[in-house]
Amino acid sequence: MSAPLLHPFSTPLSPPFSLSRRRCLQGLASVGIALHAPGVWAAKPARMISLSGALTEVVYLLSAQDQLVATDTTSLYPEAALRTPKVGYMRQLAAEGVLSLRPDVVIGTQEAGPAVVLDQIRQAGVRVALLPVTHDWGEVMAKVTMVGRETGREAQAAQLAQRLDGEWAGVQAQVAKAARKPRALFILSHGGAPQVAGRATAADALIRYAGGVNAIGQFQGYRALTAEAMASAAPDVIINSTQGIEALGGEAAFWTRPELALTPAFARKALVTLDASHLLGFGPRMPSAVKTVHERMQAFVA
Amino acid sequence: MSGSMSGVKPMARNGATGGWATAFARMRLPSGRLARGSTLALGGLLLVIAVLVGSASGAYGISAGRLLAMLWDPASGAADQLVFFNIRLPRLVMGVAAGAGLGVAGALLQGLFRNPLADPGLIGVSSGAALAAGVAIVMGDAWFPQWPHTLGSWPLIGMAFGGGLLVTLMVYGLGRVQGSTRIGVMLLAGIAVNAMAGAGLGFLSFISSDEQLRNLQLWLLGSLGASRWSAVVLVASAVAVALCVAMRLARPLNAIALGEAQAHLLGIRVERTKRMAVMVTALAVGAVTATTGVIGFIGLIAPHWVRMVAGPDHRVVLPGSALLGAALVVLADAAARTVVKPAELPLGVLTAFIGVPLFLLMLRQFRSKV
Numbered sequence: 001m002s003a004p005l006l007h008p009f010s011t012p013l014s015p016p017f018s019l020s021r022r023r024c025l026q027g028l029a030s031v032g033i034a035l036h037a038p039g040v041w042a043a044k045p046a047r048m049i050s051l052s053g054a055l056t057e058v059v060y061l062l063s064a065q066d067q068l069v070a071t072d073t074t075s076l077y078p079e080a081a082l083r084t085p086k087v088g089y090m091r092q093l094a095a096e097g098v099l100s101l102r103p104d105v106v107i108g109t110q111e112a113g114p115a116v117v118l119d120q121i122r123q124a125g126v127r128v129a130l131l132p133v134t135h136d137w138g139e140v141m142a143k144v145t146m147v148g149r150e151t152g153r154e155a156q157a158a159q160l161a162q163r164l165d166g167e168w169a170g171v172q173a174q175v176a177k178a179a180r181k182p183r184a185l186f187i188l189s190h191g192g193a194p195q196v197a198g199r200a201t202a203a204d205a206l207i208r209y210a211g212g213v214n215a216i217g218q219f220q221g222y223r224a225l226t227a228e229a230m231a232s233a234a235p236d237v238i239i240n241s242t243q244g245i246e247a248l249g250g251e252a253a254f255w256t257r258p259e260l261a262l263t264p265a266f267a268r269k270a271l272v273t274l275d276a277s278h279l280l281g282f283g284p285r286m287p288s289a290v291k292t293v294h295e296r297m298q299a300f301v302a
Numbered sequence: 303m304s305g306s307m308s309g310v311k312p313m314a315r316n317g318a319t320g321g322w323a324t325a326f327a328r329m330r331l332p333s334g335r336l337a338r339g340s341t342l343a344l345g346g347l348l349l350v351i352a353v354l355v356g357s358a359s360g361a362y363g364i365s366a367g368r369l370l371a372m373l374w375d376p377a378s379g380a381a382d383q384l385v386f387f388n389i390r391l392p393r394l395v396m397g398v399a400a401g402a403g404l405g406v407a408g409a410l411l412q413g414l415f416r417n418p419l420a421d422p423g424l425i426g427v428s429s430g431a432a433l434a435a436g437v438a439i440v441m442g443d444a445w446f447p448q449w450p451h452t453l454g455s456w457p458l459i460g461m462a463f464g465g466g467l468l469v470t471l472m473v474y475g476l477g478r479v480q481g482s483t484r485i486g487v488m489l490l491a492g493i494a495v496n497a498m499a500g501a502g503l504g505f506l507s508f509i510s511s512d513e514q515l516r517n518l519q520l521w522l523l524g525s526l527g528a529s530r531w532s533a534v535v536l537v538a539s540a541v542a543v544a545l546c547v548a549m550r551l552a553r554p555l556n557a558i559a560l561g562e563a564q565a566h567l568l569g570i571r572v573e574r575t576k577r578m579a580v581m582v583t584a585l586a587v588g589a590v591t592a593t594t595g596v597i598g599f600i601g602l603i604a605p606h607w608v609r610m611v612a613g614p615d616h617r618v619v620l621p622g623s624a625l626l627g628a629a630l631v632v633l634a635d636a637a638a639r640t641v642v643k644p645a646e647l648p649l650g651v652l653t654a655f656i657g658v659p660l661f662l663l664m665l666r667q668f669r670s671k672v
């Protein structure tokens with residue numbers, strides 16, 4: 001029941017009412033030991049929890065899934081990730097739940113939280129490594145590097161990064177050759193009223209990378225979609241996730257929505273769909289997502 | 303138990319034939335109610351059981367023997383000890399403080415309004431706190447980008463507490479007519495202010511980003527997950543002060559139950575009692591809500607259960623509601639932590655799921671007494 005949770009780098013944090021001298025000395029001693037024996041914890045593979053679908057994908061690509069003791073609910077790919085224990089949604093973590101899996105390291109993006117819970121996890125001696133969310137290709141590269149470092153597979157990670165960068169360069173060259181930049185509208189419809197993506201969203205970055213223009217440029221973030229806004233945005237193509245279209249009752253039902261009749265996209269039924277985690281995950285499948293979206297968009301405006 | 307049929311007959315007439323209800327009724331003293339001492343002892347026992355259940359349950363498995371051992375020697379520094387003392391114990395104490403604060407506040411307001419439907423939310427504390435917290439969550443980043451990094455969640459807690467107090471003062475001020483507090487006017491003002499805060503929250507959720515919306519929703523569902531010792535000490539002190547003052551209001555509230563004029567004739571300072579009751583509620587509920595988010599139904603349900611068992615004497619209802627409220631929150635949180643482990647359910651969902659059906663069941667069986 002009480003398997004050791006602390007790896008040697010950790011400084012045990014005592015409850016405020018029992019900060020004894022012995023505890024302080026123990027803490028100092030463990031730091032000292034760690035400094036003198038840097039190879040101690042690298043010898044045993046770290047138990048890892050991933051709080052990001054993209055990071056989970058990279059873990060599987062580096063064949064380090066044996067280290068993965070749990071994931072969050074955004075880790076939906078590959079399918080094996082669905083069978084790992086789930087610590088809940090990355091923004092709504094429970095300290096005890098995470099610690100009960102006795103991880104050595106928790107990896108995620110800075111979207112993870114709440115902050116207090118992350119602090120509690122750190123205080124229990126678990127390393128918490130979080131990446132900034134930048135919605136660009138650099139974010140994907142940073143994810144590969146981070147997982148390589150945390151799993152001790154730097155070499156494989158460097159290879160993967162090189163391969164992905166090559167794919168990315170190819171996709172970007174293909175996008176640059178296209179003559180037309182279609183006006184694209186991203187609709188988010190995972191339950192609740194459908195919303196459209198404005199600036200400073202993952203969807204906006206995806207549209208630009210895929211050689212399109214976001215038809216909604218007036219505001220940041222997601223807003224409810226209205227018929228007049230749709231008409232004035234005049235999108236040539238509409239992008240949605242497969243799950244989003246299902247939530248709206250399938251493709252046929254989607255096109256019966258009255259606000260769509262006023263758009264250029266409606267005439268050609270120009271709809272591009274991809275699996276949600278593929279489309280907006282900003283993970284290793286991003287080159288293929290951008291390529292697919294680009295090609296399908298171009299097919300509609302050719 | 304010395305049974306009295308006087309407590310059973312009206313229920314039989316109402317068609318309640320449940321075995322446990324009859325057994326429950328037989329437990330009563332000839333007066334039809336449990337005595338003050340036995341009610342409080344029962345409440346205390348329930349709270350002790352709740353705390354034991356709460357300390358032994360959680361996603362992180364710690365055996366009962368290990369728990370005893372670490373209480374005996376709290377300085378060995380093992381991993382499960384860190385989990386217990388840094389995560390589970392502050393949560394438990396926060397649960398006790400939050401439940402006691404919400405329970406006693408509900409009892410105070412139901413006494414003050416002489417209305418069994420009164421709930422701490424009625425005078426605007428919760429909605430004021432929620433609105434201010436919403437402003438902090440949605441606007442905080444834009445107005446003060448350095449906030450989350452330097453001060454953690456303290457600005458949010460401060461805003462929520464201030465918002466709760468401010469709106470309560472507003473409702474109280476609206477209820478003052480020519481130097482006296484009209485309870486009816488206060489109630490209507492409370493309803494209006496709650497509706498306004500609801501609209502404000504609606505607007506905030508409209509302009510918020512995905513992340514902010516998610517944080518706002520989580521806050522509105524309540525959670526003890528963010529209980530740090532520093533926050534626990536703050537809330538527990540506020541609730542302790544509120545409990546002490548509340549107990550001094552028991553006799554005045556008993557007199558007010560007869561009517562304000564009668565209470566005045568009995569020598570009760572009615573205005574002062576009302577003012578104190580409102581202030582104490584704002585203090586307790588404001589402090590609790592500011593740190594845990596909105597935990598619903600405890601303030602409404604706990605006083606009812608105590609009154610059903612022990613009668614309307616505020617000397618029992620006030621401390622009894624605090625004990626029962628504390629036990630309910632601790633039990634609900636234990637469930638929230640374990641039902642979907644290693645993930646966690648929002649606490650507000652569970653207090654409603656656990657509290658309301660039991661409340662309705664008891665209402666059915668005791669309707670003649672309410």
